[in-house]
Amino acid sequence: MPQYFSVFKDESKLDVNYIPPSLPHRGAQLSLLDQFFRFAAESPGKMTQRVMITGNIGTGKTVLSQHFGFNIAREARERGINLNYVHVNCRECKGSLFMILQRTILKFYPHFPRRGYSAEELLQGLMQILDEQNAYLILALDELEALIRVEGSDPLYNLTRVQEERPKAPQRLSLICILRQPECLDALDPSARSTLQRNIIRLEEYSKLQLQDILNDRVNLAFGHGTIFAPTVDLIAELASSEGGDARYAIELLWRAGKYADASEVREVSPECVRKAAVSVYPVVRKDMISSLGLHEKLFLLGVARRFRQAGTAYMSMGEAEDAYAVVCEEYGEKKRGHTQLWKYVKDLSMSGIIEAKASGAGHRGKTTLISLPRVPASDLEEELSKALM
């Protein structure tokens, strides 16, 4: 049997969900989080904390929170304190407080009924479970924008005020809110806002040198000895820093470059592999981004990408996009979704930055939503989606 050589020694260390043992250049923020939550590992129940982490894409918000959360929970357990860290992505929960609470409760009660109850009942249930198990919870709400956009101020208000209804009981629920733009908090009503805006940790974009350190760490973890050298890592850091210091992009570039090296059966990841990888990774369309889309969102986007590739125009109307989607549905044997649902997809996709949507203004008969694809070549998007739909 032929022996296949791979430049990777452990590819999983480049996965987006991997939490590395150390976080280069985030030490200060980590110790700040530690100070905010010191009480939780020492004298829990006396108070709760709310911390907000903000920063652009790929600045390490999620990994910072997870790294901190799992460590403090472990430390507390060693001291005999039942402190739990639960990380929930609001966008994956479609911005629904019900789904967020359900995922949280399932960590404590894996067979808790999945439907038939309101979010308020679930919140009360969660507090009761925490009381019964004498447990404390740090709940991290990632991509909080989604929750605010869908449900407004009420969920955050309820989450922050649930302790106030039980003044004598131990304080059990702390929050870490993770979001890109703190401005989206302006949409909250003043009472909900004031409870959140006290402890803010702002993560700046990584510089080229910082990205190099991060990449070197991952290279040591994921690649075999002598398969990738400094100039190649520098090139990746350079490319990622020009994309706004996005570490996630840098790591995906590193992974793809390794894949190209394996595909071309060479024993070293050369700068040429990086250049090939850079052409195929667009900062807004990454595989984690595409895999987080629902089936019909993918189908809709595929329709849009195909239509743009064939038509060569800059904009298409909502009607044209729907027609293209209908064709794709037929191809994949799926029943197509209605207009309102598609319109929601367009809103979600434009929030995540893959497409842009604007209302048609003067010069158009009637009123429609105009969709454009400013950041990615349609053919590449089509290819990625077709792979994801296989």
Next chain:
Amino acid sequence: MSVEEVFSSKGRVKILKILADIGELNISEIARRAGLNYATTNQHLQVLENHGLIRHKKFGRIRIFRFEEENPKAQMIKKLIEAWEQANKPEST
């Protein structure tokens, strides 16, 4: 409750089997897994609970049932079911 009363009802045995397998569950889910309707399941659960074999915990309107750990009879029934199921499993090669 005599032993034949517990084991003479297929529904009750099914419910005990589900609880032994899963640990704790709400009524609708027990009913779905046992293939019984809600009212029947509720009745069986009440009988079993009245005799101290199972107990429930309430979260607002949500009731979650499990075996009563403190009742030796309940624990023996649970062990019997587990041993029975284990013996029924095909031997791994």
